[in-house]
Amino acid sequence: MKTKAVRLYGKKDLRLEEFELPQIKEDEILAKVVSDSICMSSYKAATQATDHKRVPNNISEEPIVIGHEFSGEIVEVGAKWQHKFKPGQKYSIQPAIYYEDGPVGILSAPGYSYQHIGGDATYVIIPKDVLEQDCLLAYDGPGFYPASLSEPLSCVIGAMHANYHTKPGSYIHEMEIVEGGKMAILAGVGPMGLAAINYVVSREDRKPSLLVVTDIAQDRLDRAAEIFPVEWAKEKGIELVYLNTGNVEDPVKALKDVSSGEGYNDVFVFAPVTPVVEQGDAILAHDGCLNFFAGPSDTEFSAKLNFYNVHYAYTHIVGTSGGNNDDMVEALDVMSKGLDPAGLITHIGGLNAVAETTLNLPNIPGGKKLIYTHKNLPLVAISDFAERGKTEPFYAELADLVAETKGLWNVKAEEYLLANAPEI
Structure with missing residues (x-):
């Protein structure tokens, strides 16, 4: 299967590319990414590159996919994990895995260390490192963006x-x-x-x-x-x-x-x-x-x-500097029971906006920049939807939908975007 992803080759060298994913092994899972929240940690990884403790030294030849606050749906499950996961399940991932055999030892993490998994992609292969550490977490709540925000x-x-x-x-x-x-x-x-x-x-x-x-x-x-x-x-x-x-x-x-x-x-x-x-x-x-x-x-x-x-x-x-696996499980649980983390989100964009947004993140005001990885959209502040809506009906509809929740992103707005935004 082909995937489109933003990959890191060196300091400030992010490229949106399409490439072929290998066939999954019996201890891996193929998954679709729907949303990814851009984190300041991705900016640090992109600017430090191989100087970053989680980034491998050979990214110029074997680039890694960035993004670690993501959610989506499982597509195909390797034989070893079919007892626990099934196609169609929604998921989130705890990225801070600790696996001694990973590409950079115990500091390996999706979004920093792997060629075939990261949040800023259309499809990814979830490796055994994540699965054996119980870091692939099922999400049963509404929408996808809450699962992306389970990590923060x-x-x-x-x-x-x-x-x-x-x-x-x-x-x-x-x-x-x-x-x-x-x-x-x-x-x-x-x-x-x-x-x-x-x-x-x-x-x-x-x-x-x-x-x-x-x-x-x-x-x-x-x-x-x-x-x-x-x-x-x-x-x-x-x-x-x-x-x-x-x-x-x-x-x-x-x-x-x-x-x-x-x-x-x-x-x-x-x-x-x-x-x-x-x-x-x-x-x-x-x-x-x-x-x-x-x-x-x-x-x-x-x-x-x-x-x-x-x-x-x-x-x-x-x-404290981050949550652990138990905290992620609790986050997903409280969100499935009604807690909406939309107050974190201030901007919406598509996969095409990731590289520029990541490299300029310290200069972009507001909170989380939420990316829909199968979409081609500029990064737009939610507060600017109404103004853009004067000439673009797509944003006019989004403005009306977020007005229902006091200007916050919501599941109805997400569903409209997924159904109507242009594909990447």
Whole structure:
């Protein structure tokens, strides 16, 4: 079978090509890719190429397919896996596999390390590495884009699970956020912050009683409050507060006042900004846990922490960088039960837009750029659908469909796109 894919040959050398896939082996699966969400990690891989720890050294002769946040349908199943998978099943993939015999050892990953699997392709071969690690995950929910976003949502889920607390007189770490506690998400109205709000409020097993979300841009806070209203959170037993820390003289005092002076059990920092990290440290309650979620690009990034409180108030810090397989399974489960991660998505495009978008990703504002790999579409912001719709009926219809969900991407819009967008 022929596939079309965006392949990496060297630093910033991405090419959209058509080539023949080999016949699958008994321990492999042939799959159709429907959607892929472009990640900043793909930008790093594309710009670093063989300097990247997951990219093989021989890509100039054996290029790899990029993209690792993808979903689609199974087409053909090798004999070894027919007891578990069948054609027509929808899937997602946990890309961070750890397989000692992979192309680059234990760091092998779809989207970085393989010639025949990556999200930015029309068809792929899922190798035994993925299957033997249980990293091919069935998805039974609506649409395809939620499964593509299960990987970024799993990062949020992993962060919540990674926080820990202790009891007086014990050094045992009790994992998870505090049930009924007070939580703050700082710089929390970007795409990943919106995913965190959605997950925290929607959880059934463990919730804070207070969730304070901050930013310094009122329009972004207003947009977050429109998507996730305080009334919605109240119905689920959570007091949700949006606070503009750019409008107050003393952000730490303002945050503590909201917590009735007690501080916060769980604080998540969603931007690699020194003052924000220091705010987070300053508002921790006794035994409070600060999770530094944002990944800095500056290897010397640092901030001041109050070590008096570390010693006497048992405050502590953790950092998370992605979710594991269990987190992916949970992400797919909560989405199949109704959690919609569409707040992550700000742009839609086709496979033809991948190379340029990936290489320019740091300069493109907004959140996730969602690619439909069988389509030929420019990268367009969802907020621009209505304007383009004045001259292009295709975008006019998409604008009407996303208006039904407050400007967010949705399954109806996806179905319309898949039925009406031009093929690649």
